[in-house]
C-alpha cells in the first residue's frame with residue numbers, strides 16, 4: 001500500500017468512526033453529513049469523496065456493526081457452550097454496541113432494506129449457535145418441546161423490547177448492564193422442563 | 197483459526213471441516229456429501245432454508261436476506277466490491 005492509499009484509508013476510517021459516534025448518540029436518520037464531517041474534522045465534501053451519499057455512509061456503519069457483532073459472537077462461542085453461555089455471549093456483544101444497535105432496530109422501518117438484512121444476518125449467527133445447543137437440550141428432554149422459531153423470536157422480542165424502552169428501564173445508562181443476567185436466568189427457567 | 201469463505205463460520209476443530217479435511221477453506225455446512233464445496237445456488241437454498249427454519253421468516257424475505265448475506269462473503273463477493 002503506498003502512502004496516498006494509506007492516507008485515504010485512514011481518512012475513510014476516521015469518517016466511519018465519527019459517523020458511528022454521531023449515530024450512536026442521535027440515531028441514523030436525524031444527523032446530517034455535515035455533523036459527521038465536523039466530528040471527523042474533515043471538509044464536508046470529503047465525506048462524499050469516500051461514501052458518495054448519506055445512505056452509503058449509513059449502510060457502511062451498519063455493515064461494520066453487523067460484522068463486529070457477528071465476529072464477536074462467533075469468536076466467543078466455543079463448542080460445548082451451555083445455553084446460558086450462548087445467551088451471555090450474544091448480550092455481551094450487543095451491550096458493547098448498545099446505543100448504535102438500539103437505534104438500528106428502532107429506525108429499521110425508515111432505513112434502506114439492507115439495514116434489515118444486516119439485522120437478519122446478525123440474528124442468523126446467534127440462531128446458529130442457539131440451534132446447536134437447544135437441539136441437544138431438546139434431545140435430552142431438558143427444555144420444553146417448543147418450535148425453534150417460537151423460542152428464538154421470544155428471546156429476540158424480549159431483548160428488543162427492553163432495548164427499545166431503555167428510557168423506562170434504565171434511563172441513565174445501559175439497559176443490558178442492569179438486566180442482562182436476570183433476563184437470561186428467567187428465559188432459561190421458562191424453557192426448562194420441570195423435573196419435580 | 198480459519199473462517200469459512202462461504203458462510204463466515206470460524207473453523208476450530210477438525211470436525212468443523214468437510215469430511216475432517218483441514219486443508220479446505222470452507223466448513224462442513226457448506227460442503228456436499230462428497231466433501232466438495234456447494235455451488236452458489238445450493239448455498240443460497242440451504243441458507244434460505246436455515247433462516248425459515250430458525251427465524252420463521254416469510255420464504256421470499258428469507259431468500260432475499262440469504263442472498264444479501266452471501267454477497268458479503270469472500271467466496272461469493274461480486275466484482276463491484278473491489
Ligand SMILES: [Zn+2]
Pocket residue numbers: 200201202203204205222223224225226
Ligand atoms: Zn461454511
